[in-house]
Amino acid sequence: MNKYSLGPALRELRESSGLEAKAVARGAAMSRSKLSKIENGNTAPSVTDVDCILTAIGVSDEVKAEYMATAREAATEATAWRLIRRLGYSRKQQQVQAIESQTTLLRLFQPSLVPGLLQTPEYVRAVFARRNLSEAQLERTIGARLARQGVLYSEGKTFRFIITEPVLRWRIVPPLVLVGQLDRIISASRLPNVDIRVVELSAPQHDFPGHSFSIKDDRTVAIETVHAETVVTDPRDIALYVSKFEGFSAAACSGEEMRALVGKIRDDLLREQETA
Incomplete structure (x- = not known):
């Protein structure tokens, strides 16, 4: 089975499961x-596609491992944001949600924005309002x-976030909205399975x-660039990102610090508004 025969094989799995x-x-x-x-074999599925389809079908771990290994033969995949826009950003969020539901350990490094899983509604709106939707x-x-x-809030999952300090100060939202976002980060950091660190x-x-x-676990790395999202699945490349993550983790502050x-930073913003 190669990547281009994956589609028909996935169809056989679906049909044998009895699902429409x-x-x-x-x-x-x-x-x-x-x-x-x-x-029908007209489109080669991405690693994410295969993962989501297998999860929707509900195959065994052994079958999933076999099919995912084939999907990872192409070690790097890039999907232009214009194609994701065509798909729909809301549908993209649903795909990410499906993958995160199957992930035991999520490690995320973010030097630009507050991570999506920690964003307030107002912050989310500010991020996507720039997409001309x-x-x-x-x-x-x-x-x-x-x-x-x-x-x-799911049991059995661990989330590790590393954020650089400028993210906490970047005024993509008005100061008082940013105050609420910072409070959200503090609150989320108290969850027993969430570790948030700041460089x-x-x-x-x-x-x-x-x-x-x-x-995601040690299976894939998703990278966001200006023009595309790139998914890396080669274990050698994943190891590079794990090493980079752990290096910043050791240099970042955590917990009460x-x-x-x-x-x-939140209090400075509040004082600034009082004297404005």
């Missing part, structure tokens, strides 16, 4: 037409991103932030 195509497409957060193209599209996208955040500007560093990335830093 529309049910699997809905569970995999993709359109019925896209699933049809994959199953209609109001209906914007509302669906905000709802889909906020729906993802429920995974933070302080004043701390000595031995690496450069580069770009954001998220590591982190909450004190975020609280100080």
